[in-house]
Amino acid sequence: MDLINVEDLTFQNCTKHMWSKSQVIFDLGPVSFTLKAGETLAIVGDNSSGKSLLAKLLVGLETPKSGTIHMNGVQLNKSNISVRCHDIRMIFQNSNESLNPGLTLGTILEEPLRLNTKLNAQQRSALIEQTLRQVGLMAEHRFFYRHMLSDGQRQRIALARALILNPKVIVADEPFAALDPSVRSQAVNLLMKLQRDLGLGFIFISHNLGIVRHISDKVIIMKEGKVVESGKTDAIFNWPKDDYTKKLVESHQALVNRQHN
């Protein structure tokens, strides 16, 4: 049984003019993929290739033009938005911007619990403490504000915020982009450990082919809104078919070889 099943998802971004005919600025898709529990899917592509848009479609920030998203066999649409809030959680690219500067981290983490669960104040506070520990922070961090933390800690808070509802799928938009190499590898290992422990489906967007090769089971390569190639990570890195994919893989290999020499 597939955890998440996306079929022919498309999206069109049009200019809105009152007088003239609307023009299509950006065309996404069709995109199709399936993901099993515990699997990782990476989405790779240029800037403005529609990767972040795809992530927004998946979590429900944008409404697709056509196509369906099934989760455990149930179609997701406007009517069961609360299911989507609960089961698919997003980690934003810039964890600094995605935390409210005027609230303590405890309050930020409490918000999804208050809106999506029926826990009382005591249970909520216990769960917040547990989740903070889970991502490698201390219970005291709940009294902190966002400006008191380092970038790596903020990324952990963003992860805690995604994990706290015990979701089935996490969608992450370049979660490691802003981190330095050592903190990045810490974050990657933390994510892989949590994925193993909790059986999460993990969809992530990245420029870093090294990380993609390291952690993902499947890859989707996108260019200008279209899927160029998709399949198992091994197959794509060893036997790329499309020219664009070949270029990407070659440049990555060149970089790796230079590091080894």
Place this chain on the structure above:
Amino acid sequence: MPQSSLYQEEHHPSPLQYTWLEFKNNHIAVAGLFCFVFFLTITIFCPLLAPFDPNVQQIGDLLIPPAWDPNGGISHLFGTDALGRDLLSRIIYGCRMTFGISLLLVLVAMLLGVGLGGVAGMSRGFRSSFLNHTLDSIQAIPTLLIAIIIIAILGPGLVNSMWAIALALIPQFVHQTRDFVRHELSKEYIMAAKLDGASNTHIFFHSILPNMGEMLVVQATLALSVSILDISALGFLKLGAQAPSSELGAMLLEGIEVAYIAPWIIALPGGALFLMMISINLVGDGLRSALRNRLLH
């Protein structure tokens, strides 16, 4: 298993305590706060503090100079005016009127303005732009002028001038709130709140309002000083509080007639107004930087 505490107990201040810790470092602002609290005490307890009834005329004691003058006496600390009324009592009651009423007006204007501005900011399309553009065009006219126009329609009097000033103060709150809400709505943390399943009302009250303190303090300070000036200006122009009442602006007008023989009758109420404005601006400025610094250090 009970967890043993390895470290010394750490104290985590609440947001309000953080603000106070930052505010305390600014000594001038703290001095302003003392002054502000002084006026607040006068406003609340003025019947207990005033030595005489502000409207009783003592026929024998006309134009007595203040206590520090060689001709002054200790029974009238600030002297008396041309009708033999005790000036200290009149100034104390005048502070209550000018300061207390302004505070009330600003609170009302802020509640209404932030409410309307929140609606305008969270909604889109016609409703939002109608509110915005109408109020923007009103904002182009100075508040005192709007107040005078409203009084011309309603007729002079203290209550009418209160209505006029409250109405004139609302547009700037609406405008600032709407701008702020619009600006914040485009930020990523609002998107994150939406993904938590938050409704628009929830986003406004729980995500945006906690960040609005700094803006509100700046606006409220401005509005408070504007409304104090407007109330006394209207009193001075005989459009607001009328003659026997001890409003500071009206007192200044009475003092003008005897300015050359009894300058203290103008100087003392004027000084009270001056002190009021300074303390409000100092507290506002200190509070603003405290709120900003709370989220920086």
